[in-house]
Amino acid sequence: MMKNVRLRLSLTVLVIGLAVWAFYPPSQKINLGLDLKGGVHLVLRVQTDDALRSETAITAERVRDTLTRNAVSFTKLDVTGPDEFRIEGVTDDAALRDATADAESTFNRDSRGGVHTFKIKPNIANQLRDEAVTQALQTIERRVNELGVAEPIVARYSGRDQILVQLPGVSDVQRAKQVIRATAQLQFRLVDNPTPFPTREEALRAFNNVLPTDVEILPGRLEGSGTAGTAGTVYYAVKKTSVVTGSELRSAQQGLDQFNRPAVMFTLKQDAAQRFGNFTQSNIGKPLGVILDNRVMSVATIQDRITDNGQINGISREEMQDLVITLKSGALPASLTYEEERTVGPSLGAESIRAGVIASLGGLAMVVLFMLVYYKLTGLNAVISIVVNLVILLGFMAYLGATMTLPGIAGFILTIGMGVDSNVLIFERIKEELRTAKGARAAVNAGFDRVWWTIVDTHVSSLIAAAFLFQFGTGPIRGFATTLTIGLISNVFTAVFVSRTVFELVLSRRRQLQTISI
């Protein structure tokens, strides 16, 4: 008997030792959630329509080219929706079919009444949307890493087009959000008017209010003034097509222009450089605009053939840093909107931790006091079991790398209160059994044996609730579900195994004990 008790005792001590080793020192070993550490939780939605829109636009332009090249006459070719374009007034149907054969691998053609409508095939649309989300995810991941955030989370979120981003310890949330969201679509286009117009209306007037189909008006900034879109905004008429795009960049880095102002230096990939060289050579003397996310960043006259080097200037130092990050990480395939943002300042997090610790200690003190008053010496047994339970809970959390959140602290406190339940069940049963005068040992044995299945049933039902809780919630709630689950499992060990060991330790010294302090 004594040997058995020793074995149980050493196992208990071993488990406690392992748990303490796992979580000590807690400030390094326990992961804190955003709500305790401070930081920002973001849910972004990828506007997957954008991906369809660009596919439609590219295909429509390609069809237009082919039609013109094959000298097929048509009156109208318009993009009529994110996933659809129309061709009207074609006289030679066979020639049209020839010209659009390529496009029909991805588009469904519907011809009626002389109007040919091309709509993206549903499976292709789904694929494009999915690719856009995956690409956005990878791009955001690269950007977040470039921002230098420790332990960020970037993951797909519920819903097909949502992305979750968690940035612990980030204080400049606005900047982080801008860097993540910048689509970073870099383009180089010819500019129609080297001197900008003060307003959009005036720009339009220069074309007698009818823009050529290949020209659009974009905002830009007056040299030496603030950000585009605010005061100092001017307007340029620019060609719609870009010679090369940001995805053809080989590298981008911080630098200075000839006036010692911050600038982003970039180099192009080989075939893009080739194209850019030819283009600049045949357009010497014309103004070329560097356009980022549909804003004209700068306009310069092409002096000579430019092959693979270029720069973007007229930006602030911080803009330069962010631009390098976004250009390096590549353009986003679609724009993003923020659907959810939760920012917790570090001071509020620290305050929550303090409040949580006080509440835990308060709860522990009240429960301990109650158990000692009500169960006297046996109450001490329950107290040991609560404390061991908390130690194991902390140890497991550290070992699993689980995250402690504010609701997780609540889970801790609940573990204190609800965890005693198993002890109470057993003690009450022992009390009942003691009345039958079979002696203390028999009563203790009966108490533990009879209650075992009750404890299993109650724990299983609680675990079921905790599992759904985990599945339902995001960060903080998951932290709660995690502490609750681990607390429940380790509770079975402490309330049954550890508590029984303590009883046996006491009983093994006095074999003929008739009653115990309970």
Next chain:
Amino acid sequence: MKIFDNANYNFLKWRWYAIAASLVVILAGVGVLVTKGLPLGIDFSGGAAFIIQGAGEGDIRRALDAIPGDKVIQQYDDPSKGQILVRLPGAETGSTLETQAQAIEKALTAAGLKTTIINRELVSAVIGADLQKRGIYATLASILAITIYIAVRFRPSFAIGAIAATLHDVFVTLAFLMFFGYDLSLNVVAALLTITGYSVNDTIVIFDRVRENLRSMRRQPLEEVVNLSVNQTLSRTIITAGTTFLSVLSLYLFGGEALRGFAFTMLVGIVSGTYSTIFIASAIAIILSQGRRRSGAAVEPAPNAQDKGRKPRRAKAS
């Protein structure tokens, strides 16, 4: 020390009153629900919430006067901390929210207030609706899974009794949340889910005892066995409720504003859970079992043939 030494109360005698009392509370809750609507927090309705430090409530109210929408501006947490909560109603899209948030920050700076925003939450209606769906799904699925577990481990009528008690607790707790003007937030729903687990826990303890007693008390009517079991486990029910209540009370008092809704929900749920365990769960299990027992249907363990002739309905328990 013993609170209920040889407890012997005829709880089942009061079952109809208990059911009536619970219905009154739940109906009152439904009444508030119909007149005021479900008080959804921004987690579910969408919207923006800011906790601002560094200026008084009046100053902030004046600064934000020009911003349209049904703003809520109030003291957050303990007044000594000087934190003000500003809430704006939901917007359909994330970008509208973003604009709203920026408008608030601009207005505060324009008014010359040196404030810091220590907490900022923006939730678009899309996310809110999604969370609503998931919250309802999780609650129902969890209740269903527990029902199946009890039906397998005990018997179907017990499962229905336990689940009636659990639903009772969810509804009573919701009613109290509405009486006291708490918003439904993620944390509150987490507390509600915890309550479902806790409430079933309590019930299982009694049912386990019923199952055990049924083995040794084959001749007694079910009603008597159940009542005895409720009495035998009464100390445990009260003590566990007591310790859990004490620890959650500590959370309510010291845990800070962020967890107050959670703690309140748990407090009400614990009281309701204990009440429903004693009065509702077993009553419903018996009401549902009675027909079967009288008709002699085989229930586990099989009733004695002599039981058939007895009138179980009015059997005296004490």
